[in-house]
Amino acid sequence: MKRRTFLNLAIVSGLAGTASALLYPVLRYLLPPEEAEAEPETVKAGPEKDFAPGSSKILKFGRKPVIVIRDLAGGFHALSATCTHLDCIVQYRKDRDLVWCACHNGNYDLSGKNVSGPPPRPLDRFEVKLVGSEVTVLRAA
Amino acid sequence: MSALKDAALSWLEERLPLRSAMEFASHKRVPVHRGDVFYYAGGVCMFLFLLQVATGILLLMYYRVGSDASYESVRYISAKVPFGWLMRSVHSWGANLMVLFIFIHMFSVYFMKAFRKPRELTWLTGCGLLGLAMALGFSGYLLPWNELAFFATKVGTDILGQVPLVGHWLLRLVRGGDEVTGATLSRFFGLHVAVLPALTALGIGAHLLLVQVQGMAHEHEARRTMPFFPDFLVRDVALWLLVLNLVGVLAVFFPWEVGRKADALGSAPAGIKPEWYFLAQYQFLKLLPGRVGMVPGELLGIVALNGVGVWWLLTPFWDAAVPERRRDAVVRWAGLGAITLLTVMTVWGHLS
Numbered sequence: 001m002k003r004r005t006f007l008n009l010a011i012v013s014g015l016a017g018t019a020s021a022l023l024y025p026v027l028r029y030l031l032p033p034e035e036a037e038a039e040p041e042t043v044k045a046g047p048e049k050d051f052a053p054g055s056s057k058i059l060k061f062g063r064k065p066v067i068v069i070r071d072l073a074g075g076f077h078a079l080s081a082t083c084t085h086l087d088c089i090v091q092y093r094k095d096r097d098l099v100w101c102a103c104h105n106g107n108y109d110l111s112g113k114n115v116s117g118p119p120p121r122p123l124d125r126f127e128v129k130l131v132g133s134e135v136t137v138l139r140a141a
Numbered sequence: 142m143s144a145l146k147d148a149a150l151s152w153l154e155e156r157l158p159l160r161s162a163m164e165f166a167s168h169k170r171v172p173v174h175r176g177d178v179f180y181y182a183g184g185v186c187m188f189l190f191l192l193q194v195a196t197g198i199l200l201l202m203y204y205r206v207g208s209d210a211s212y213e214s215v216r217y218i219s220a221k222v223p224f225g226w227l228m229r230s231v232h233s234w235g236a237n238l239m240v241l242f243i244f245i246h247m248f249s250v251y252f253m254k255a256f257r258k259p260r261e262l263t264w265l266t267g268c269g270l271l272g273l274a275m276a277l278g279f280s281g282y283l284l285p286w287n288e289l290a291f292f293a294t295k296v297g298t299d300i301l302g303q304v305p306l307v308g309h310w311l312l313r314l315v316r317g318g319d320e321v322t323g324a325t326l327s328r329f330f331g332l333h334v335a336v337l338p339a340l341t342a343l344g345i346g347a348h349l350l351l352v353q354v355q356g357m358a359h360e361h362e363a364r365r366t367m368p369f370f371p372d373f374l375v376r377d378v379a380l381w382l383l384v385l386n387l388v389g390v391l392a393v394f395f396p397w398e399v400g401r402k403a404d405a406l407g408s409a410p411a412g413i414k415p416e417w418y419f420l421a422q423y424q425f426l427k428l429l430p431g432r433v434g435m436v437p438g439e440l441l442g443i444v445a446l447n448g449v450g451v452w453w454l455l456t457p458f459w460d461a462a463v464p465e466r467r468r469d470a471v472v473r474w475a476g477l478g479a480i481t482l483l484t485v486m487t488v489w490g491h492l493s
Binding site: 031032035058059060065067081083085086087088089090101102103104105114117119 | 292295296298299300302310313314317318319320324405406407408409410411412413423426427428429430431432437438439
């Protein structure tokens with residue numbers, strides 16, 4: 001190897017090494033540390049009397065929002081409240097008895113199935129149980 | 142008096158070549174023709190950027206960042222601080238008008254074919270500045286931490302998450318975590334008040350330097366020209382004054398609302414929409430079904446939107462590849478097509 005080639009190589013690799021030694025910590029600094037996901041098995045949604053037929057409530061299940069719906073016939077449903085399209089939070093539409101996302105007009109039925117609009121996947125389902133008179137949401141088995 | 146002025150000027154001249162700069166400016170000429178009114182659009186963009194910097198600095202005196210402070214401080218600015226409502230509304234209207242004038246400037250440059258060789262770099266830096274203006278708009282939109290801002294940011298950043306392979310990584314980088322939280326607000330604040338304005342200032346510098354080095358397009362074909370200094374500049378400044386008045390009138394009669402505070406457990410409100418300059422993309426994403434064949438609709442949509450953006454960015458290069466006799470017609474029809482599509486989708490997005 002010629003002396004010049006060797007020196008060029010040494011300079012370039014030295015610069016590359018310095019640049020990566022500077023950039024790596026900056027890049028890692030910018031990426032927030034992963035937080036351990038709180039994974040509760042059940043979450044209390046409140047007393048049954050708070051849920052009139054045709055009403056809904058959004059609550060936190062771990063870090064994710066879950067929508068608890070009491071349909072017009074009185075049945076309970078719990079679904080992930082995060083729209084599978086682009087992350088907006090859905091709402092229960094009493095007038096159409098379905099779950100609607102206002103952001104891009106996505107619709108789901110009460111079982112969470114995406115029925116129209118842009119959502120690509122159904123909403124995750126949760127179980128609802130009445131423990132005494134308390135509405136309780138459980139992770140689906 | 143004039144002896145004193147001359148002495149001061151020659152003192153300066155020995156340290157800073159002012160006269161040669163003025164000499165250079167005096168040779169710069171601007172073509173005069175039917176479409177020359179569009180030459181003022183670029184200057185208006187720069188003026189509005191300076192207005193944004195000024196009002197932005199003023200807003201910084203009271204704005205506080207954080208999911209428990211931002212909304213409250215913006216409400217405080219709007220309700221309590223003398224003329225706070227004015228500063229905030231001027232900043233919001235100024236932002237919207239800046240984007241509007243960038244579009245006017247861009248399309249007029251496009252139809253005058255002023256992007257052709259040797260001005261490809263001017264076109265590219267201009268497109269970069271449009272991207273920066275939209276990023277400034279998007280990051281600033283979150284800062285009041287209201288409901289609309291919260292969902293706009295959720296959707297906008299979730300789109301980043303759709304990028305194959307590095308999507309999740311990008312999403313966490315921009316949001317400062319998995320969700321849109323106070324951490325996202327801090328990042329957007331830093332981008333909005335430091336990183337993006339600095340990049341924009343550099344971009345404007347490069348853009349102007351290129352314009353100065355190359356002179357105006359069609360300067361030598363024009364039958365009539367006028368001197369840039371002082372004739373054109375005086376008209377420029379007069380128009381800036383008019384635009385400042387327009388911003389003032391809009392800010393007074395249509396002040397910007399603070400809205401409702403963001404709530405991570407609230408549903409997206411009915412009728413939620415992005416700012417007008419994102420409406421076309423929004424409407425397009427709304428139209429796509431969940432799946433197109435095997436591909437998720439939103440991924441396809443995002444790839445298509447980026448494709449259109451890259452195609453637009455590369456205008457000077459595909460234009461050069463078209464045979465010369467058809468080049469003007471191709472550019473004209475492609476431009477008219479782009480404007481029509483953009484207008485139709487924006488109006489549709491607004492009405493639906």
